[in-house]
Amino acid sequence: MNNLDTNINFIKKTPKVELHLHIEGSLEPELMFKLSKRNKIEIPFKTVDEIRSAYNFTNLDSFLKIYYEGSNVLITEEDFFDLTWEYILRCKQDNIVHTEIFFDPQSHLPRGVSFDTVIKGIHKALKKAEKDFGITSKIIMCFLRHLDEEPCFDVLKQACNHKDKIIGVGLDSSEKGNPPVKFKRLFEQAMKEGFITVAHAGEEGPPEYIWDSLDILKVKRIDHGVQCLNDEKLVNKLVHAQIPLTVCPLSNIKLCVFDKLENHNLKKMLDRGLRVMVNSDDPAYFGGYLNKNLIETSKALNLNLEDIKKLIENSFKSSFLENEKKEKWLEKIN
Template identity: 55%
Template structure:
């Protein structure tokens, strides 16, 4: 099954680019920018990646982002991720970035988005990996900060396809950002939101009704509400699930307890993603392999995760057809 997974074309819809900052690159950028970090080595950084909940992860995540200063830094960060996509046969990626993480410490919005977008363009041209970029508001900050960030994004509509909502879910429900999302939708952005990871199933409902999101990031706690599950199936609302992240952050005690395969078999449009792979121990192949090792899944079920992600992606119908053809061609040419 591992060989099949490695060759299977994949589409990633839930990836925080700051969360792909590997310790080695963190040290390289710290040295380049003359920034002190509180770890003596890359190994020491990895040893610190023992999280007991979302907040314990976020504390070190924001600390690591401090080494990102220049447009070149954001380019290098994104390019390193794209090389991992190439290695894992990811043919399309829709990635998040957190501008407030950087603008709050004096880094220009343009610096962030231009560095990332330049690498994404090169990824298309040099690696054949298509992509879309999603701006996420930090939900632990206030509405005014989100509105200010949206204003900064308006000159970059050609680069940003959607807005999202991430960071601490507990204590920061979707309704806190309803007005910001209304404005973003009026400006032509699509919308997504993290919901139903640490927070309750009601956050999923509220993200759908108040923020009018096209898909739910995580959403694994939907099973607390049977009517919600039926609604998600009926509307084919995508859930961008992150298996290794969920187990590392103790949303599930083990991969065997994870509900992603159960959700798939119920008919939900669930997808596999890596979230913050540098921190959670795995990129796309690692997540697929972890699910396959813990659950008795078939090749067709694993391929369905890719087809679901294609359906849920923010690309044109023609581009979806192209991605489906790539995936179907792979399946059709498997040895009997």
């Protein structure tokens, strides 16, 4: 068996964690088509293939356009259950034993879909995942950063009714021109309410956005963070504090953050001692779930078995799982 086969075998067999997954971004063309029929929602596509070919975009903004269009078919609790359950079946296939998923209530509330409908559907599927497959999970609610801060306070208030289900809050959507400082008061309030904070930063935005997410929003994890290598002082801080960076390689290629996987900086980040790991982001749109991200990246960057093991260990260490559960899984991997 050659190195590549050994790597692929190891990736498939090893228990894994996913820490950067937008549940709305796991909406496969087949399900979008099915839900549009079920809910009698007009979509600008006549076939599943037409939807699939529309899942082609050139940057973050053109992706977000189809992403929000796709969200329109999600109406009922059953829809959010089906969406989440399909992702769970992928977790089972990819040997993901714990997942921490993002959801975007602000994609749904303006359409008249209630907060309760969204969270109950997602939560019900995750509970079933634990019961049927032993897959554990946490839910993180994201705010859309291209919107104003003020309306987000009402969304936060609604999240407070579901503290038994939602562990933290995050920040996603278009990074450029929407600095973390825009949400300073909101994140202060979220922390007062007991939520953990995370934020997308340093994907298309500059290293300053990573600094501000740490210093102003007090985040425990940086989602993406690939621009950190452009700031030596920042790299030193991230290494010293072992701040997790939830990197999404196939997403970075699809959104032209890097021109090709061979030029991705993940291996450089790993070699610098940064706590990086691999995730799938919006897998239905970016062409691959967790195992595919790991396999394609290990091929393109010539990762060895130790590198892959480190990436998987980092994701367990960076999860919001209880410490004894982390230890148990880390022992299993070793």
